[in-house]
Amino acid sequence: MEGRPGDNLLIVVSFIVAIVVYNIPLPHVIEYGRPEWISLVLLYWAVALPNRIGLATAWSIGLLLDVLTGAILGRNALAMLLLAFLAHRLYQRLRMFPALQQALIVFLVVGLQLLLLHWIDSFHAVVSPPYFYLIPSLTSALFWPLVYFLLHTARLRAR
Amino acid sequence: MHSGLCNFYKIVAYGTRRRLIKTIFKEDSGDLERFVLLAAMSVALMLADARLAQMTLVRSGLVLAATPLQWVVQLPARTARWISDVSTSREFLESENARLTARNMVLEGKSQRLISMEAENIRLRMLLNASDSLDESVMVAEVISVDPDPFTHKIFIDKGSRHGVFKGQPVLGATGLMGQVVQVDPYSSRVLLITDSNHAIPVQVARNGLRAIAIGTSSTMNLELVHVPDTADIRVGDTLISSGMGRRFPSGYPVAVVVDINHHPGRPFAKVRATPTAELDRGRYVLLVFTEQSRTPAQAGAPAAGATETPAEATLPDTGAQ
Numbered sequence: 052m053e054g055r056p057g058d059n060l061l062i063v064v065s066f067i068v069a070i071v072v073y074n075i076p077l078p079h080v081i082e083y084g085r086p087e088w089i090s091l092v093l094l095y096w097a098v099a100l101p102n103r104i105g106l107a108t109a110w111s112i113g114l115l116l117d118v119l120t121g122a123i124l125g126r127n128a129l130a131m132l133l134l135a136f137l138a139h140r141l142y143q144r145l146r147m148f149p150a151l152q153q154a155l156i157v158f159l160v161v162g163l164q165l166l167l168l169h170w171i172d173s174f175h176a177v178v179s180p181p182y183f184y185l186i187p188s189l190t191s192a193l194f195w196p197l198v199y200f201l202l203h204t205a206r207l208r209a210r
Numbered sequence: 211m212h213s214g215l216c217n218f219y220k221i222v223a224y225g226t227r228r229r230l231i232k233t234i235f236k237e238d239s240g241d242l243e244r245f246v247l248l249a250a251m252s253v254a255l256m257l258a259d260a261r262l263a264q265m266t267l268v269r270s271g272l273v274l275a276a277t278p279l280q281w282v283v284q285l286p287a288r289t290a291r292w293i294s295d296v297s298t299s300r301e302f303l304e305s306e307n308a309r310l311t312a313r314n315m316v317l318e319g320k321s322q323r324l325i326s327m328e329a330e331n332i333r334l335r336m337l338l339n340a341s342d343s344l345d346e347s348v349m350v351a352e353v354i355s356v357d358p359d360p361f362t363h364k365i366f367i368d369k370g371s372r373h374g375v376f377k378g379q380p381v382l383g384a385t386g387l388m389g390q391v392v393q394v395d396p397y398s399s400r401v402l403l404i405t406d407s408n409h410a411i412p413v414q415v416a417r418n419g420l421r422a423i424a425i426g427t428s429s430t431m432n433l434e435l436v437h438v439p440d441t442a443d444i445r446v447g448d449t450l451i452s453s454g455m456g457r458r459f460p461s462g463y464p465v466a467v468v469v470d471i472n473h474h475p476g477r478p479f480a481k482v483r484a485t486p487t488a489e490l491d492r493g494r495y496v497l498l499v500f501t502e503q504s505r506t507p508a509q510a511g512a513p514a515a516g517a518t519e520t521p522a523e524a525t526l527p528d529t530g531a532q
Binding site (some may be wrong): 067070071073074075076077079082083085105106107110113114115118119120121123124125126128129132133136139140171175176177178183184 | 241244245248249251252253254255256258259260265268269272273275276279280282283284285286287355356357358359360361364393400407408430491
């Protein structure tokens with residue numbers, strides 16, 4: 052599937068929207084289940100346009116997140132890189148899968164990403180209580196069909 | 211037909227078919243190499259960021275480049291604030307104004323007494339040859355955003371190195387100590403709150419001066435005192451104030467109130483929980499404190515002096531009033 056020139060704008064806008072939505076303050080209880088919006092958007096584009104969203108792009112987005120969140124430089128870069136790499140390995144299968152199966156893969160991939168982030172954090176900081184940090188992978192999987200649907204229709208409209 | 215030629219055709223056909231299959235299911239060549247390269251770069255970057263002091267320059271450059279996006283990211287919070295500002299009714303503002311004026315009267319009345327007490331205190335300290343300076347100036351900063359990660363307690367304020375903010379600067383709320391500055395960008399900085407699990411603050415019990423260290427538990431309501439002996443004189447309801455040890459926080463500011471003490475016969479230390487007095491999860495303004503001892507010689511003459519408290523800034527509304 053080759054990308055169209057109109058997609059570039061959509062890609063940029065979707066990432067900015069994801070970053071903005073990710074940073075919206077949530078009530079304390081729901082906060083633990085905040086879906087990884089940026090990862091979901093990256094996953095969508097890496098599956099839909101693997102030639103356009105390469106590993107270098109994913110890495111750069113991760114670095115941008117590091118700068119925005121004030122994390123140690125390279126933390127999110129590595130996590131996003133892992134996500135894009137897995138997506139590139141899986142994209143042909145993922146496109147064929149029904150929504151439920153896709154969500155399962157998203158759960159696993161995002162979970163791996165969170166595990167990596169937690170692991171990185173554990174080197175230089177006191178980390179959170181066990182397993183709580185994995186909750187977002189579940190909510191991300193639940194929200195995957197929505198993200199997929201929104202971005203897909205946006206792409207169809209843009210043509 | 212020759213069987214050799216037939217075989218040759220077969221081989222050619224097999225070859226083309228394999229090539230066809232290969233082109234259809236083409237593995238993205240070089241993907242793994244790029245992955246390894248970029249992963250190595252990330253690890254190198256993390257190590258450099260953790261070890262090298264020069265990386266702060268790189269980071270501030272990156273932050274400056276990302277400032278427009280930062281602004282966009284904070285747009286929803288700003289908009290929500292603007293809407294709540296605009297939509298407050300006139301009656302509410304009037305009643306709030308009356309309330310604040312009354313409160314201001316009370317506080318000013320108290321501070322009149324404080325002035326004479328402070329003068330007395332300085333005289334007494336001079337008699338004791340103690341070199342503790344009490345003159346601390348403050349700067350009001352607005353909270354722009356809160357870290358979305360529920361496990362880190364950081365807030366983002368709108369004053370940066372251009373305003374004289376420095377790393378390690380203590381941050382106060384209206385009712386107590388809030389935390390310290392951990393990262394300074396040109397126009398904003400990040401504050402690590404005392405409840406973050408990576409934060410510890412030296413405190414003492416206001417009643418008897420018993421020293422302890424309060425560490426964050428990554429819950430906004432709890433601090434934990436570590437290494438408090440079972441026999442220590444500490445009670446529920448005791449106020450903990452900053453002890454000024456470690457020379458990071460000024461001494462004498464309220465930090466927390468003890469809410470729970472648990473003596474366990476199997477453990478060498480008592481388990482003491484305390485609730486921060488500052489309203490860490492609400493409030494819009496914080497105070498950045500400039501103390502003589504917290505200001506390093508390099509910063510003593512820096513713009514800090516010009517940016518410190520002016521009467522106009524000091525009359526800004528209280529933190530946590532809403």
